[in-house]
Amino acid sequence: xxxxxxxxxxxxxxxxxxxxxxxxxxxxxxxxxxxxxxxxxxxxxxxxxxxxxxxxxxxxxxxxxxxxxxxxxxxxxxxxxxxxxxxxxxxxxxxxxxxxxxxxxxxxxxxxxxxxxxxxxxxxxxx
Amino acid sequence: xxxxxxxxxxxxxxxxxxxxxxxxxxxxxxxxxxxxxxxxxxxxxxxxxxxxxxxxxxxxxxxxxxxxxxxxxxxxxxxxxxxxxxxxxxxxxxxxxxxxxxxxxxxxxxxxxxxxxxxxxxxxxxxxxxxxxxxxxxxxxxxxxxxxxxxxxxxxxxxxxxxxxxxxxxxxxxxxxxxxxxxxxxxxxxxxxxxxxxxxxxxxxxxxxxxxxxxxxxxxxxxxxxxxxxxxxxxxx
Numbered sequence: 341x342x343x344x345x346x347x348x349x350x351x352x353x354x355x356x357x358x359x360x361x362x363x364x365x366x367x368x369x370x371x372x373x374x375x376x377x378x379x380x381x382x383x384x385x386x387x388x389x390x391x392x393x394x395x396x397x398x399x400x401x402x403x404x405x406x407x408x409x410x411x412x413x414x415x416x417x418x419x420x421x422x423x424x425x426x427x428x429x430x431x432x433x434x435x436x437x438x439x440x441x442x443x444x445x446x447x448x449x450x451x452x453x454x455x456x457x458x459x460x461x462x463x464x465x466x467x
Numbered sequence: 468x469x470x471x472x473x474x475x476x477x478x479x480x481x482x483x484x485x486x487x488x489x490x491x492x493x494x495x496x497x498x499x500x501x502x503x504x505x506x507x508x509x510x511x512x513x514x515x516x517x518x519x520x521x522x523x524x525x526x527x528x529x530x531x532x533x534x535x536x537x538x539x540x541x542x543x544x545x546x547x548x549x550x551x552x553x554x555x556x557x558x559x560x561x562x563x564x565x566x567x568x569x570x571x572x573x574x575x576x577x578x579x580x581x582x583x584x585x586x587x588x589x590x591x592x593x594x595x596x597x598x599x600x601x602x603x604x605x606x607x608x609x610x611x612x613x614x615x616x617x618x619x620x621x622x623x624x625x626x627x628x629x630x631x632x633x634x635x636x637x638x639x640x641x642x643x644x645x646x647x648x649x650x651x652x653x654x655x656x657x658x659x660x661x662x663x664x665x666x667x668x669x670x671x672x673x674x675x676x677x678x679x680x681x682x683x684x685x686x687x688x689x690x691x692x693x694x695x696x697x698x699x700x701x702x703x704x
Binding site: 349352355360363364399 | 473474475476480489492
């Protein structure tokens with residue numbers, strides 16, 4: 341978990357240090373790509389906690405979602421319909437769901453650890 | 468297990484890069500200097516000329532200052548008098564004579580439609596004409612008998628044009644201009660926008676170069692109650 345936060349910070353830092361910038365025209369695409377990537381990342385974390393993490397699914401899903409989001413935005417822009425809102429809605433919805441599940445898993449794990457500790461404490465006194 | 472974390476961490480890294488890219492989105496593409504060498508040279512030359520003129524002005528003012536600082540009482544008074552008369556000339560408080568151009572605005576009935584009636588000079592037309600004359604090197608101006616100074620107002624009041632709070636008469640109107648280069652001014656005015664604008668309003672503009680043109684002095688009140696001397700510090704360059 342900490343490794344992920346560290347890498348996120350590292351990515352932001354490196355990106356800011358490098359002299360690379362994109363024109364404002366593509367800001368829509370980029371924000372949606374970020375959203376899609378976040379969604380996939382949280383999905384991966386959730387799968388990790390549920391012990392169903394599949395590396396292949398995660399990697400393909402990561403890039404596929406980003407590409408899909410960008411294509412959707414592009415089509416929406418061509419048609420003059422804010423189609424990217426659909427992607428925002430879908431990703432946002434999933435984002436919240438995933439976060440909720442991750443929170444519950446973390447809470448469960450914490451409680452389990454607490455119970456384990458208590459057990460350990462009570463065991464020697466019983467002896 | 469470790470591989471999983473690494474993949475997740477790499478994904479996080481990727482997101483981090485994208486976020487930083489999003490942070491550094493350029494709102495506007497920076498404007499590039501697209502002038503070629505020739506244009507830059509011309510611009511440089513213009514700036515140098517400007518510098519020269521400013522330097523000349525500065526030198527003149529420094530001479531005046533030196534005169535003032537002269538200890539001889541008579542010289543100081545003389546400089547003061549000279550300065551005052553120069554400033555009066557600048558402010559338009561003296562009658563001036565010199566070479567210049569006389570412009571006549573005449574109603575042009577030949578071009579006029581029957582329905583249009585008598586051509587009327589408006590304050591807007593006069594303003595534009597005076598602006599253009601100033602651009603093309605006019606030093607002192609007078610419309611009819613009204614001297615144009617820095618704060619002269621040209622307004623439409625109840626159908627007639629007021630200059631210096633006084634109405635000027637109907638067409639024909641004479642505009643007298645003092646300038647160092649009368650011929651050049653005439654050439655410029657021949658192709659000017661206000662010539663066209665006047666023609667649209669059925670007013671013909673004729674120009675004549677004169678050796679001695681006299682512009683009257685400004686007779687109104689100089690309203691200086693709202694004018695302040697800005698902060699001035701001794702020896703401030």
